Amino acid sequence: MTKYVNRSGLQIAAELADFAENKALPGTGVAVEAFWGGLSQLLHRFAPRNKDLLAKRDAIQAKLDDWHKANPGPIADMPAYQAFLREIGYLVPEPAPFTIGTQNVDPEIATMAGPQLVVPALNDRFVLNAANARWGSLYDAFYGTDALDAPPAKAGGYDPARGAAVVAVAKAFLDEAIPLASGKWAELGDPSHGIALADPAQYVGQSEKGRLFRHNGLHIEVIFDPAHPIGKDDPSGIADVLLESALTAIIDLEDSVAAVDAEDKVLGYSNWLGLMRGDLDASFEKGGKTVSRTANPDRQYSDGLTLPGRSLLFVRNVGHLMTNSAILLPDGSEAPEGILDALFTSLCAMHDLKGLGPLRNSRAGSIYIVKPKMHGPEECAFTNDLFDAVEDILGLDRYTVKVGVMDEERRTSANLAACIHAVRDRIVFINTGFLDRTGDEMHTAMQAGPMIRKGEMKTSSWITAYEARNVGIGLSCGLSGKAQIGKGMWAAPDMMADMMVQKIGHPMTGANTAWVPSPTAATLHAIHYHRCDVFARQKEVAALAVPGLDPLLTIPVAPAGHNWSAADVAQELENNAQGILGYVVRWIDQGIGCSKVPDIHDIGLMEDRATLRISSQHIANWLHHGIATREQVDSAFSKMAAKVDAQNADDPLYEKLTPDSIAFKAARALVFEGLVQPNGYTEPLLHKYRLEKKAAARG
């Protein structure tokens, strides 16, 4: 049972009060009483408005459901459909042309182009790794992944044949990014005689063993060390090639975490505080040894040049939907979690702004918050007002708190310019969160008919229009040079060869960042920003026509006469059921919010709340429209439960899925109650069953 203490009329979980009063507030200049008083007023002012916005979502969805019931199937009369959407306030008027006015933005966001890493906030080992992923070894990234087109490493230590292939491909990359005046990097001899570059201006400086170069705004450090095991066999003593990789990273309190109560929230906030101070550390067992990890210092080069040693960090708050028992309002109800996140994560970031710890995050003096799952401009305006109020409580200058708007709900995509306008003086990114967006696409048109298969979504017309509109509208609102236009996650963490082929498509669209799931993926994806000059590309893309609403609003309902075979249906159900079970069992039983789960083809896919939203809504949709029966769905769940058990056989903490296990019930509920989940979200059921599991574990 949560123990509460009373502060300014609120019931605050004791561990959260302790965190605030003894860890987060000291040094910030914000007095304890003023903080709790401010929070009390903040909740008084914003909790009812938050509730109204959620009620509006439900009211709109109910009208959409009725409309689709009356007009089943794909949209036959687009003008009539759009008129209806305007009438119910789903589509709102476009703002007059405008340019965002955001100030004090760090260059990693405004003027540089490179990968963005996302990491679950509750995992200290991973978040430190993410902060340090600003620089990554290209040799390691090729050696350890299928991005290298060479036979796998032979067992038993370093494989020299694979190593040679790594060196060859890394040097070929150097020939592309920092060509020599004559010859190839593979032919470079003793570097002490100097390295003549085709463009000498690319040389930036040197460190003890490294030579530092720059291309397309990104740094490359070539390490020369003839005493190193790799360098000693290299004709010029090159031991490694380091790439500036994850320019920015998002410490995620949302899609990738399981945070259901004060205990979990305090863990997430503590890790964020440690990162903002620069004194977070983590110890863990790896390869039979205890490893300690801390945040890397900045990097020093000749002539006093200092480069950031860490990714510039954002924190992703939760959206407007959930409440959390960490704080109870005077009427005993739970406080909206997004309001808590806004205040607590901003407070923690003051340790960075005030330089209270050993390291700095934002050199420009900003706090970077990603806000997910907002539906339309009114909800963006709510966030803007909320951040104003947070700044007032904490004594921060107006617009210190910046916002990244996830374009991941359909009502936001359809009114994107108005959404940007609502936060125009604090916006630092728009990003296509296509995973949540796909879930919302399905739920919005749930009543229209059976959806196309999950695998076909990525090529359907709405998603193409959505991606292109996001860039086009972002450019027309003046984001280039001031803010990020971002692309979504590469959700196949082990498929790096495919990523190398496909993900260059992201910078080519004019996006100056895109999400990657791991530091290794960040280093490999960085290559794409050497191959594509994004800011030049943005100028070309700005001249292209932006797709209109018609393709965006074309719903992915299967045309009449679809004829999926019994085998197609079984495969679709089993694939979704496997993803759901594999993800949910670790979420509910172990509190792991992001997992790599093998799909039906045994490809490990990143699963999180957003991919769960897709899979659960897809089955719910096919069930609702009679493409599958309850019995078929249950049989897919039973079959896949055995498979998921086998996949987890090596995990000593794993508990098998049985019909009575809480995790299995949660997975079934996500599908069988999927139709009535708000906007098809997974959080309400995930939280309910995780809390049940935690209570059961406490006895």
Ligand SMILES: CC(=O)SCCNC(=O)CCNC(=O)[C@H](O)C(C)(C)COP(=O)(O)OP(=O)(O)OC[C@H]1O[C@@H](n2cnc3c(N)ncnc32)[C@H](O)[C@@H]1OP(=O)(O)O
């Ligand atoms: C829809 C959306 O919202 S997408 C955004 C949310 N998704 C995410 O944030 C994905 C983040 N990624 C992850 O959580 C993980 O990469 C997973 C779950 C996909 C795979 O995790 P694992 O199976 O443990 O990965 P794997 O075994 O290949 O690698 C683990 C190593 O990589 C590191 N690593 C993996 N992912 C990350 C990451 N995102 N950030 C930092 N380090 C990471 C780990 O620290 C670990 O290294 P260590 O042993 O030195 O500490």
Ligand SMILES: O=CC(=O)O
């Ligand atoms: O948050 C990202 C998404 O794709 O959803």
Ligand SMILES: [Mg+2]
């Ligand atoms: Mg999302």
